[in-house]
Structures are given as C-alpha cells and as structure tokens.
C-alpha cells in the first residue's frame with residue numbers, strides 16, 4: 194500500500210487525537226508497525242501510551258523529592274564561596290548551612306547578609322574566628338576601662 198496525501202493527513206489527524214496505533218492502522222488498512230514507522234518519518238510527536246503515563250505518575254507519587262537535600266548543606270560540604278548561615282541545632286543531625294553563593298568578602302549570601310545586618314551581629318557567635326586576634330580589632334579608645 195502507498196501513503197497518499199489523504200492517508201497521511203488522516204494518520205496525522207488521528208494521531209493527534211490520541212488514537213492508538215493499532216486503531217489508526219485499522220482505519221487506514223495498514224499494520225500497526227506501518228503506522229508507527231510512518232508517524233516517525235513524519236516527525237509526529239511521541240505520545241506516551243496511557244499505561245506508560247499512569248506508571249510514571251505512580252512512580253512520582255511513590256518517590257517524593259527528599260526534603261533535607263533542598264534545605265541546605267552539611268558542614269562537610271561547606272566550602273569557600275558558600276553561605277555559612279547556620280540552620281537548626283548544632284548538637285543534632287538537623288543542623289545545616291545555607292550553602293548559597295556568598296557575597297565576596299562576606300560569609301553569607303545576599304539574603305543572610307541582610308539578616309545579619311538586621312540583627313546587628315553574627316547570628317551564633319559574637320566573635321567569629323576571622324575577627325579574633327587580628328590587627329584590626331576595632332578602634333581602641335584610650336581610657337575606655339571598666
């Protein structure tokens with residue numbers, strides 16, 4: 194059998210309506226494989242079969258994305274250039290860092306720099322290591338004794 198323009202048009206139309214390849218084949222008087230092959234040559238979009246689609250949906254419901262991973266990163270994964278803003282309790286496993294790209298010269302990302310400035314100090318440590326023992330410990334006012 195040969196593919197006349199009419200048959201190609203019918204194939205395209207039925208394909209887009211979601212007919213199964215077997216039924217399109219019946220309609221056109223050709224085998225299922227001929228329908229699939231012709232559709233492929235015509236560049237028609239692939240249609241996942243209903244059964245396959247249902248299986249994929251079930252798969253997605255079964256395996257929800259892990260929450261913990263999108264929340265932040267562990268201290269072991271914390272590297273240079275990453276936001277060091279801590280979350281959670283350091284004494285538990287539920288402790289992690291923001292891990293977003295930090296602002297150069299700052300230990301935090303945009304968002305957490307803003308929060309740090311809002312609080313007026315480092316969220317956990319009053320004296321982070323980078324500010325300890327350095328030559329610039331702030332202005333020393335003579336006579337500022339307790």
Ligand SMILES: [Zn+2]
Nearest residue numbers: 276291302305
């Ligand atoms: Zn951050």
